[in-house]
């Protein structure tokens with residue numbers, strides 16, 4: 195029997211505790227969680243809340259920036275498919291697109307690139323801070339501290355209501371993050387922290403700051419420079435992931451953008467987020483040989499460990515970025531020679547994609563599965579992989595932060611809790627405690 199149609203775009207809820215019914219509007223496939231607060235059993239009842247650990251089914255904002263359809267594997271920035279941007283765009287153009295909402299004209303892009311180049315230098319005090327860390331400090335911890343430290347240099351950035359100031363600070367962060375990331379790497383190597391060269395393109399400059407020796411410049415194959423640029427494009431935004439939500443939450447207290455994005459770096463550091471590509475490399479090394487793959491997969495199925503670089507909260511299909519990364523990996527290996535761990539990765543993917551355990555759970559390779567292999571082929575250590583992710587993700591964090599500040603619906607982020615602790619009790623003197 196066909197269901198009786200009621201008022202369109204609303205939902206009627208019956209509270210079986212009281213027998214009372216309520217009608218709430220549905221907009222964009224959501225109801226307002228605060229509407230539920232009108233559902234009460236008595237006047238002094240706080241009202242109904244939702245319980246949603248890890249925000250599995252809660253939209254925390256409206257956003258015009260990035261669209262993902264995880265079931266079919268679609269990713270678009272401002273409406274443009276990631277495949278087209280990876281093929282035709284540049285990272286700085288994607289930064290412009292994410293922040294401004296439209297592709298730039300030729301003159302706008304030239305002006306934007308010049309603006310970024312004018313801000314690549316980083317103050318000596320940050321260099322001193324970085325040199326003050328232990329030589330083996332993890333570069334993500336260094337990056338996080340240094341990005342936050344930038345706010346010591348730009349006190350005017352507290353004026354978050356000033357849109358011109360905001361734009362200037364966003365450009366500063368796009369420009370300076372590679373310099374700081376490269377310095378964090380050089381600190382590990384015990385080498386001098388090189389100054390950026392604004393004459394070079396974004397990705398080329400990054401490679402030079404990583405690898406040049408004082409007084410000696412490397413020549414990088416244009417295909418390697420392009421591969422790095424595309425990897426940055428692929429990481430540029432991914433809507434409300436853990437680090438972006440952290441940037442928004444911290445930024446919602448109206449702190450400055452340097453503090454807000456340093457929170458993004460902190461969140462990205464974790465192995466379940468940006469740290470996954472580092473974890474993939476460690477996993478592949480541990481497997482050690484293609485013949486050990488079946489035993490490893492058996493261990494994953496027995497819940498002894500995770501297959502790092504597989505699975506995603508949103509993608510329940512092949513991550514579209516992983517397809518592009520797979521292709522770039524082969525292009526890079528044509529120049530650098532094949533990474534022996536690639537064979538193990540390919541075998542892992544082959545077995546996992548056929549295995550019922552992974553098929554049933556819709557576990558596919560994510561962007562991190564092959565990106566670490568490329569970074570390793572570029573002679574970067576695993577600790578630096580997440581730093582590259584952070585450099586790429588910076589424009590996404592910035593665009594989301596900027597959007598949040600203009601969003602009249604937003605307030606300081608403040609989730610509720612369900613208190614499960616003890617009721618009131620009296621303080622017990624130390625002498626009477628058992």
Ligand SMILES: CC(C)(COP(=O)(O)OP(=O)(O)OC[C@H]1O[C@@H](n2cnc3c(N)ncnc32)[C@H](O)[C@@H]1OP(=O)(O)O)[C@@H](O)C(=O)NCCC(=O)NCCS
Pocket residue numbers: 465466467468470494499500501502503504505506507508555557560561562
């Ligand atoms: C990314 C990730 C955190 C998403 O987690 P999530 O959305 O909470 O997914 P769940 O943990 O609910 O996973 C669903 C099921 O798949 C399993 N699963 C998820 N990822 C898995 C992995 N990488 N290896 C083995 N099993 C995995 C879970 O154990 C769970 O199984 P169950 O339903 O039988 O209990 C998770 O897939 C993961 O830890 N992957 C490895 C780390 C990684 O590559 N992160 C980078 C993300 S870009």
